[in-house]
Amino acid sequence: MQPGREQNDKKPPLPMLALAAIGVVFGDIATSPLYALQQGFDEQGVMPTHDNVLGLLSLCLYALLLVVTGKYVVFVMRADNHGEGGMMALGALARGALRGRGWLTWLIIMLGLLGVALFFGDSVITPAISVLSAVEGLQLAEPGMKPWVLPIAVVIIIGLFMLQKRGSSLLGRLFGPMMALWLLAAAALGAAGIVRNPHVLAAANPAYAVLYMMHNGFRGFESLGAVVLVLTGAEALYADIGHFGTAPIRLAWFSLTLPALLLNYFGQGALLLQQPKASHASFYLLVPHALLYPMIALATCATVIASQAVVSGTFSMVRQGIQLGYLPRARVHHTSREMEGQIYVPAINAMLLVAVLAAVLLFRSSRHLGGAYGIAVSGTMLLTTVLLMVVARCNWRWNWAALIAFSLVFMLIDGAFFAANLLKVVNGGWFPLLIAVGAMLIMTTWRRGHQLMLQRLHSEGERISDLIAHIREAPPMRARGTAVFLTINDEWVPQALLKNLKHNQVLHERNVLLHVDDSGDASRVGEDARSEIHDLGEGFYSVTLRYGFSETMNVAEGLKALDFEPGLDPDLLTYFLGRDEPVASGKQRMSRWRKALFIYMARNAMPAISYYGMSARQLIEIGTKIDL
Incomplete structure (x- = not known):
């Protein structure tokens, strides 16, 4: 049993879990009222006339209800994939259905990776626009x-980002109540606006x-890029089901989050019907002046919590990518003993900090960031629909009539949102797309380079059955003790064993060929199937x-649980690892720049001894040098 699983088996009451989910799951979508509606009425948008306000508000309402x-x-x-959600889990389900x-199968894999890459782009823009939109309330006060x-x-x-290494547990108990307070305050402001002008309910x-x-014609279509901002964070509902169920x-969605969001959006709409010029800051102009500073402080806390949730989600996504073989090994710290999935990845944290600061300093305001926001969100939603269609047909056995009806509705909605956001590319949409392209290149390059290394190792290697047959015919000298050789493929002799035998002419009394299988589609592996x-x-x-791809690997603990030799002490094992160093050759199995990128990542990847939890x-x- 994994550490901490005993605590997880005794779940808190449903209301307490729902309160915690409000803080972790809904931070992004709950802070969208700060900037979403005003983006529809900026200088390039439509005029905030009576019919336009009601029309845009109606689009926001049905986007929330339908999508x-x-x-x-x-x-x-x-x-869910064994209780886990998110683009990685959905991609694994779709890939398994079409194996x-x-x-x-290759196309489904690429679509899943593209969705992950777009998520990385979204994870950079979200903290930037959320924090900026909250702090901008100061210039109104x-x-x-x-x-x-x-x-x-x-x-x-x-x-x-400096507090990330302390983990979500530092503020975890405050996340739920703080976000609940934020939603209640937003709902109260919206309700007050509706009371002043109930006509907005039309x-x-x-x-x-x-x-x-x-x-509004084409301008109306363009404004769909603003409507999609009310949906930012929808992926978190799916991604976090492994933490809360x-x-x-x-x-949490039906009892508080959805009603609060609708009340606030309609309240902003009521304000715009009376004061069309308030469209540049409709959220904060809804706040009474005496409460402006407290509301700015509350909004800042809410956006920090929302950003924290996005960053934590990025860490989880990266770890899943590492364990599925699409990213190089990286150091992962677990920040909570009680809650599974609370992790910190220092290298990713540093890269995210640089990227988020670059976005803030480059765009300088939430209005300008609005042009960059949305394209990654809408792209991820579209890919989610495509992958879900595969799962619905192959796993859920939907008939063709139901599948076609579902596809027509949601492909049309998601396709329209994505197409409208593509118009933002020149106005900032290129930024998250650039990040997504970079992430996609890194993941595909690592995967391809790793496959080439395996091919080279196998072409120069020897099968385990052949080696054992040779040893029977010509037994080498034996050293006392047990050697553990980490191997990628349990059919082939590890290079470290071959080199040791060739140069030292000796074998240990016992030789364990250890294969760590972390490439499966399951998020967790049961103890009966662990070893x-x-x-x-x-x-x-x-x-x-x-x-599984959401578990912490600890080979030392795993070996202690085995009983393959009476009296064997796992603490006295000797681990032999092959340090495979890729070098570029003249053969064009992969372009030169991608070889250089793979070699750089391989040299900077976390050592296997640390990653797998060995001493x-x-x-x-x-x-061993391996020519690519």
């Missing part, structure tokens, strides 16, 4: 504070959305330890 509630809460959250289908908005936002962002009539699109997330051992004869044992005091490394 978040209909697609994610009702359908997507059903597609062995050739190019179709005191116009002289305008020059200080950017420095204050930078300081808050630096502080946010936006519940979908005819206003249709008329809005008809009357579906019931708490659904309860597998085979006696190969002549003192050789084949041992396989299996881990460095028991390690002997044997180096």
